[in-house]
Amino acid sequence: MNIVLTDAARRQLLASSPAEGHVPRIDAEMSGGCGVSVRFSLVWEEPRRGDTIVPLGDDLFLHLDRFTERYLEEQTLVDYSETDGFIFGDRFDSSCTT
Incomplete structure (x- = not known):
């Protein structure tokens, strides 16, 4: 699994001040009836047993x-924008960092 942060997302994660003991986590939420869709969000929670930890450099990591x-x-x-928060996708562009 390869998770890439844009510069904006990296800056926002580094600037975050989570509660003590909380880690950044990508959460999936399913919705819909006949056509199920999955929506991702980034939340700060306590680590869970069995989490996969994805290192992102700069002492950053995400739990899944x-x-x-x-x-x-x-x-x-x-990615991250002031209006939409963290945005998840699978396309890469030149503003990405690894």
């Missing part, structure tokens, strides 16, 4: 549970 890991693309781009 098994459910979320199943629905992420093999290569996932994480």
